[in-house]
Amino acid sequence: MSLPSLSNPDLCNQDRPRWFGRLLFVMVVALAAVFWLACLPRLARQPGFAAAFQRVESRGVDPGALFYTDHPRAWGD
C-alpha cells in the first residue's frame, strides 16, 4: 500500500473553507484550556490523586518516563 505523501500540508484540508478551520482551531484551543486549566487541577486536588502522586514520587517513579533513565530512582533519587 502506498499512502499519499503529506510533505506538502497545503494538500490537507483543501476541501474545507478557511473560516471553518479557524473556528475548529479556536474550539480545540478553548476545550484544551478548560481541560488543562480547570478540570485537571480540580482532579489533582482530589485526595485519591494526591495519595497516588505521593506513592509514585516516594518510590522515585516518573509515570511519564520514556526510558528507564527518566525515572528518578535510576539515579538513586
Add this chain to the structure above:
Amino acid sequence: MLTHTDTMPPRLSEDSIALIIGGTILTICLAAVLLTVAPEQGIVSPLKPYLTKPGKWVESPLEGLKGIEVGLLGVAVLVGVLFTGGVKLAGGDAGSFARAYLGLFLLATLAFVLAQQKVVSYYGLGYALWAIVLGLAISNTLGTPSWLRDALRVELFMKVGLVLLGAEVLLSKLVALGLPGVCISWIVTPIVLISTFWFGQRVLRISSPSLNMVIAADMSVCGVSAAIATAAACRAKKEELSLAVGMSMAFTVVMMIVLPIVARLLDLGPVIGGAWLGGTIDSTGAVGAAGALLGSETDDTAVVVATTVKMIQNILIGVMAFGVATYWVTVVEPGQQESDANSDASLPRPGLIEIWQRLPKFIFGFLGASILFSLIYNFYPQGEEIFTAVIKGSTKTLRGWCFCLAFVGIGLQSDFRVLRKSLDGGKPLVLYVCGQSLNLVLTLLMSYLMFEWVFPDVAAQFIQP
C-alpha cells in the same frame, strides 16, 4: 517515509549529519564534565543549569516554568545552533530553518507543559503524545503555516535523539536481575515481536510491513522509545509512527490500572507480579506506576522488579533496531522491489556491500554511544559518577527535546484522513490486542518458570523483610 529528506539536495546524508550532531552533543557534554571534575565537591555537569525542560505542575503551567528561563534558552540556542549547522551542511537554507525552528521550539515547549500536568503525567501520557496531538490540531484545522515547514526535519531530530539515547543504554544493566531477567526480557520479547509481525503479515495481511513492525516492537519491547527506533530502522511513514504511539498510550493507561488488580486477584506476589508488569506494559513510566500500585506502602519489591525488567527490555532497543534494519534491507525491501517490478523471476539478494550501503547509519551512532558510555561507566575511574553527570545533567534532557521536536513535526505533517486509512479496517488494533495477549501469557509463564521453579532463590533476594 522517515528517511527521505524533504526539500534539499543533500551534500551529506541525513544519517551522517545525525551522527555529527549527536557526536558533537555527546562530546561537548562529556568534555564539560571531564574538564571540570572536582571529586571533593561531587561530579556534576556544569551544563545542567543551562539545559532543562518544563517541570511538573498542578494548578498553573507557570509552576512548571518558574525559574527555568535560562535552561530553556540554553536548550533553544544549543539545539538551534547545532541543527542549523546540520541543515547548512546538508545544503539546506539555514536561515529559513533557524526562523522556523523558533516556532517549532515553542510548540515543543507547549507539548512538554501539557504532559507535565501531574494528572496527565500520572497516567503515563507523555510529551510524545501531546506533541503529535498539538501538531495534528494545527495541521488539521488551520493547516501548517508555510514558514514553519522549513524546520520540520523530523527524521534528523529523531535520529539525533536516538544517538543520544544510545549513550543511556548501559550494557552491564542486562544482568541486573540475573538470568531470570534475561530470560523474561530477551527470550519472551523477541518471540512476541517476531510472532506478532508474522501474524500481521501472514494472518491479518496488513498492507504495510513497516506499520506492522512498528506496532509489534512498540507493544513487545518498550513503547514509544522502541517505536521511534524501529520506525527509523524500517523507514516507517510518519502516520504509522503516530498511530503506533497513540495506540500504545491508550492501552498503557488501561493496562497500568487493570494489570496490578489482576496480579493481586491471581495472588502473583510482588516478584512474579512485578516481572509480569515490567514485561508487558509498553511504557517505561507506566511500568513504575503500575509496580507502585501492586506494591504496598512499605514494600518496594514490585516497583524494583517491574522497573528492572523494563530496564533490561530498554537495553534491547539497539539490538532490535539493528536486527530490524538488517531484516529490512535484506528481505523486505528486495521483496517489495520484486513485487513493484511485477516480475515472476526473483531478483538477486543484495550483497554485503549493498546491505552496508542501505543500512541506516544512525544505528551505528546509537550502538557506538552505548558501547562508549558502557565502557566509561564500568572501567573509567569514577565512571559511574561521570556517566550520571553527563546523562542526567545534559544529554537526557537534550534527547527529550529532540524527540519532542520530531513528534511536533510528525503531527504538523500528518492528516487525520491518512491516519484513518492507516487503521486499515481495524487490523492494527487486532494486531495489537492479539500480540499483547500472547505477551501477557508468555511473560506470566516465563516469570513463574524463572522465579517460582528455576531460580526461587533470586525471588527470595528481592522480597523485603
